[in-house]
Amino acid sequence: MKQEKQKVDSSMSLSKQRKIERQREIEHQKRQKKINAIIGVCVAIAVIVGIGSFVGYKIYRSVTKIVASTDYSKYIADNGFIDGVTANSSITLADYKNITVPLSEVEYSDESVETDIQTKLDEHKALSAETTAAIADGDKVNIDYVGSVDGVEFEGGNSNGEGYDLEIGSNSFIDDFEQQLIGHKVGENLTVEVTFPTDYTNSPDLAGKDAVFQVTVNGIYVAPEFTDAFVKENLSDYAQTAEEYRTYLKETNYNTNLETWISKYLVDNTTVSSYPKKYTAQLASTMKNSDYSYYETMKAYFASYSADYANSTFEDYIGMSEAKYDEQLKTSAKESTKSALIYQAILENEGVTVTVDECKAYLMENGNTEEQLTTQFEQYGTGYLVQRMVQIKALEIVKGLVTVQ
Structure with a gap:
């Protein structure tokens, strides 16, 4: 079909061919104008929609945005009730007069009481140079140390006899330095061998090198015993004896648990x-x-x-x-x-x-x-x-x- 059309076209006079081409060009221009007009309308609509969306969002945010206020008592009467609201x-x-609470969900166990007491004792640990206990993971100790590489002491590797508090397992020191202290006792001198990390940025000159530390254990932080004397000295606002403090913990936490349970029940129902x-x-x-x-x-x-x-x-x-x-x-x-x-x-x-x-x-x-x-x-x-x-x-x-x- 294309070959046949080409043959017919070649047989036309030049003027006729130009006339047909001109008509085609005019038709093409008309179609292009229509397409451009449609595109223009679409672009205009898109711009309008975009502007409208932006303006609409700005209006939406102006309405929905929460403005911070310092007036905490606004709309609350002096008796604590919401003003004008029954x-x-x-x-x-909820039917708050007929509630049954499972004891297992609100009681405070003896184990929890002892955990709280141990936490309180740990807060009052004191350095002991006389304890015979061996260093264990989690202990806080005080040590002195002198570090060297190839027999030469390096900068920053000496505690200068001032003592340094270190918690075993904190990974504050490089490699397995802390783990090598486990099992040793107060007064012992020991050698700790470590290797600095290859990416040791604190002192690039030491990166990747083996080091030796001569360490002295000065003491171990020891928790006091939970006695009446300890309670009187540190917890007198709550109790006077160890047993009274246990009772205080049990009752206070029971009361808190009960209030939490009741509050949730009231909201849920x-x-x-x-x-x-x-x-x-x-x-x-x-x-x-x-x-x-x-x-x-x-x-x-x-x-x-x-x-x-x-x-x-x-x-x-x-x-x-x-x-x-x-x-x-x-x-x-x-x-x-x-x-x-x-x-x-x-x-x-x-x-x-x-x-x-x-x-x-x-x-x-x-x-x-x-x-x-x-x-x-x-x-x-x-x-x-x-x-x-x-x-x-x-x-x-x-x-x-x-x-x-």
């Missing part, structure tokens, strides 16, 4: 029909203020240590976009609002109220000074602080009604 009208409260919008939004704003204030504090503190901290943004700190953070914050605010409604509803049912004086007395009993009290009320306001007492009082009421078995 909690029982907003939620279907309560439904919210309507959230107080202004209070919930304000709660999210104060939450953001707390997070942002902490970020600013950390940034200022670490700025002198690291340029990364000095140049960090709030989004770097939270590890996500601020938009995503705001969405998560709204969810957290609703969860906290639900809890506030639950505790308020319990006091509404029981006809119980909380006073500012009760709140101040509680804070004083828990270690706050008059000056700290003044600062807290100035920073957070009355409603916010008294609302915490609403929760405490509500939990006390429920604890008095539950059955633990």
Whole structure:
């Protein structure tokens, strides 16, 4: 077909061929104009959509962005209740008068008590030069050392008789230096042989070389015994004897576990029909203020240590976009609002109220000074602080009604 058409074309007069070519060119131009017009419309639409999306997102963020607020007591009355809200009208409260709590889920075991005591004793370890115990993994020891390579002492390899505290297993020293101390006792002198890493950047001249350390064990940090005397000296705010402190640990942690269990039960078995919008939004704003204030504090503190901290943004700190953070914050605010409604509803049912004086007395009993009290009320306001007492009082009421078995 193509060959036949070519033959016909060749038989046409030159003027006719040019006329046909001109018509084709005109038709091509017309088609191209239409295509360009369509493309232009598409591009315009895309630009408009793009601008619209950008503007739309800016408008969306202006509406949805949470603005940090320092007014923690806004929408909270001085009695700790959400201002203008009857909690029982907003939620279907769990049956808090007929709760059975499994003892196994809230009791604090004797093993846990002893673990806590050992942790406390470890905090009071003291260096002993008289202990006959051998060094074990995890021990903290004090040593002196002199290091050499090919018989020549190297810079930084001498403790100069000042003693050096070293925790065995911390891998603070190169190679297996620490492990070679295990089994040795106070007063012993020993030789420790190590090899510096090939990529030892602290002192490239030592990289990959074998070294010998002459080490003297000066002492081992030993934990004191848990006695009445230890309790009186270090834990007198909680107890006077070792047995009293064990009881204190058991009862305090049992109480904490019980409150945690009850709080979760109340949340899981309560439904919210309507959230107080202004209070919930304000709660999210104060939450953001707390997070942002902490970020600013950390940034200022670490700025002198690291340029990364000095140049960090709030989004770097939270590890996500601020938009995503705001969405998560709204969810957290609703969860906290639900809890506030639950505790308020319990006091509404029981006809119980909380006073500012009760709140101040509680804070004083828990270690706050008059000056700290003044600062807290100035920073957070009355409603916010008294609302915490609403929760405490509500939990006390429920604890008095539950059955633990």
